[in-house]
Amino acid sequence: xxxxxxxxxxxxxxxxxFEQERRIGTEFAVSIWFDTDTEKAEVSDKVEDTVDYxxxxxxxxxxxxxxxxxLEHVGRRIMNAVSQSFPSVYNIKVKIxxxxxxxxxxMDNVSVFLS
Numbered sequence: 001x002x003x004x005x006x007x008x009x010x011x012x013x014x015x016x017x018f019e020q021e022r023r024i025g026t027e028f029a030v031s032i033w034f035d036t037d038t039e040k041a042e043v044s045d046k047v048e049d050t051v052d053y054x055x056x057x058x059x060x061x062x063x064x065x066x067x068x069x070x071l072e073h074v075g076r077r078i079m080n081a082v083s084q085s086f087p088s089v090y091n092i093k094v095k096i097x098x099x100x101x102x103x104x105x106x107m108d109n110v111s112v113f114l115s
Contacts, residue, residue: 002038003091006053007031011064015074018102022067027099029109030060032082034089051086059085071096071112079114091115 009032014025034051041050059081068074075094082092097109 001035003033003035004038004051004053004089005031005033006056006060009057009060011061013064014067015069015071015098016102017069021102022069026101028064029097029099030064030078031095032056032060032078033091033093034082034086035091036086036089051089056082056086071098071110072114075112075114 009030011028011030012025013028014022015028016022016026036051038050041047060078063074063078063081066074066077068077075096078094078096079092082089093113093115095111095113097111099109101107101110103110
């Protein structure tokens with residue numbers, strides 16, 4: 001068994017509670033971790049024998065392009081979509097960070113970590 005991580009994928013998307021956030025958008029970073037059996041790929045050296053990271057990125061990208069009010073909702077949709085698209089993965093964890101959030105103070109980001 002192995003844990004695969006794809007970290008700090010960047011997206012410009014339209015998630016937020018405020019209408020302005022959903023209208024003008026902002027930047028997000030998404031990281032995902034999941035467990036899968038990589039034993040066959042460890043021997044074969046073939047991408048078909050493991051989870052193709054570029055395909056996981058495409059699934060995450062599609063979910064990020066569907067607006068939501070809160071990060072928790074986006075995270076759950078990502079987890080469900082990855083699980084449905086890649087039946088061999090389990091123990092999925094997702095971290096979504098909104099960069100420069102409009103919260104009335106200065107900070108790098110606000111994040112939600114789902115597991």
